[in-house]
Amino acid sequence: MAILTGKARLAGVIGWPVSHSRSPRLHGYWLDRYGIDGAYLPLPVRPEDFATAVRGLAAAGFAGANVTIPHKEAAFALCDTIDESASGAGAVNTLRFEDGRVIGSNTDGTGFLANLRQHAIDPSEGPALILGAGGSARAVASALRQRDINICLCNRSRDRAETLAAMLPSCTVIDWEARHLAVADHALIVNTTSLGMTGNPPLDLDLSRAGTDTAVADIVYVPLETPLITAARAHGLKTAPGLGMLLHQAVPGFAAWFGVTPEVDEALYRYVAADLLIP
Structure with a gap:
């Protein structure tokens, strides 16, 4: 497991609830695989606190975050900039924070x-x-x-x-x-x-x-x-x-936040699937 330093890059998944999300397991696998100084965290945020939390993450130096139920439409409304994928989908599932701006896309x-x-x-x-x-x-x-x-x-x-x-x-x-x-x-x-x-x-x-x-x-x-x-x-x-689809939609966000385009292969599939088989 990679050791975090003061230069670690941070991202996570925002949802309410968020304990069911397999994204931390997925991104954690890639962080270890590529030896990246970084972390990906589950971020339980109530709907009424969503905007404050997103701005807080950006201010705290996070590189970005995924957004899951029930926040995808709220993220769409909050973003300073959205790309064509988010515009077409009418929702945002991936955030990047750049120079105080919140940039949204939809990788589904x-x-x-x-x-x-x-x-x-x-x-x-x-x-x-x-x-x-x-x-x-x-x-x-x-x-x-x-x-x-x-x-x-x-x-x-x-x-x-x-x-x-x-x-x-x-x-x-x-x-x-x-x-x-x-x-x-x-x-x-x-x-x-x-x-x-x-x-x-x-x-x-x-x-x-x-x-x-x-x-x-x-x-x-x-x-x-x-x-x-x-x-x-x-x-x-x-x-x-x-x-x-879950694995592939995660690739663009990881690449944007951590600077490495990860591979979706059989080893990753087995690793995430093993967790899904646990009652």
């Missing part, structure tokens, strides 16, 4: 695309069917639309899907009940809902109509293999489980 979309590539899935073969209409759906949809991939949104509440579709060009919306039939018309199917997460019911989706080249991605990573991913594999489809 790039993390999602990197996870597809690692599983030999080419999203350009779209169109894509996205299940869900929350913040993660917007980040994924924005990343796909920036690559001119047509998108169909399907959410249990159609109104939320309509609202999201209005923010992005070339997006259509279908009713939740139509999702089974829609499978046949899409080359990429993405679950951005919490269905299938441990403690929640599984996503009910009939994959029998899927073409042989259809790919299925899930952003849920607890459990490591969701019922959707299990079903997709049973149908012989390409799959991208959610843990890879």
Whole structure:
């Protein structure tokens, strides 16, 4: 383990609660692997204290921070500058502090695309069917639309899907009940809902109509293999489980804060996955 000095670079993850976050384990692995003089801390911050805490971290010399539930929209509003990724997603999950300014980005979309590539899935073969209409759906949809991939949104509440579709060009919306039939018309199917997460019911989706080249991605990573991913594999489809997205979305922040672009490899996957298997 690296020894901290007075020159240590500091970052962390801000959430409420934050004890569930695997980000400290993930970034801690990279800090040790690359022998970096630095630390990455869990930072539990109540919503009403968020703005004060962020400015305090910047004043205390932190290099930046990740932002998780429920602060992503608050971070978007707080930032002095946001990049295109955050603008498209309407939320911020990564902060950098430079000369007293708070700079925000959203790495969920790039993390999602990197996870597809690692599983030999080419999203350009779209169109894509996205299940869900929350913040993660917007980040994924924005990343796909920036690559001119047509998108169909399907959410249990159609109104939320309509609202999201209005923010992005070339997006259509279908009713939740139509999702089974829609499978046949899409080359990429993405679950951005919490269905299938441990403690929640599984996503009910009939994959029998899927073409042989259809790919299925899930952003849920607890459990490591969701019922959707299990079903997709049973149908012989390409799959991208959610843990890879978590790992890849962390790369840009680590590189900005600690000056090293870390590698997402099998050893990292096993290290983080081992923690997820602990009850």
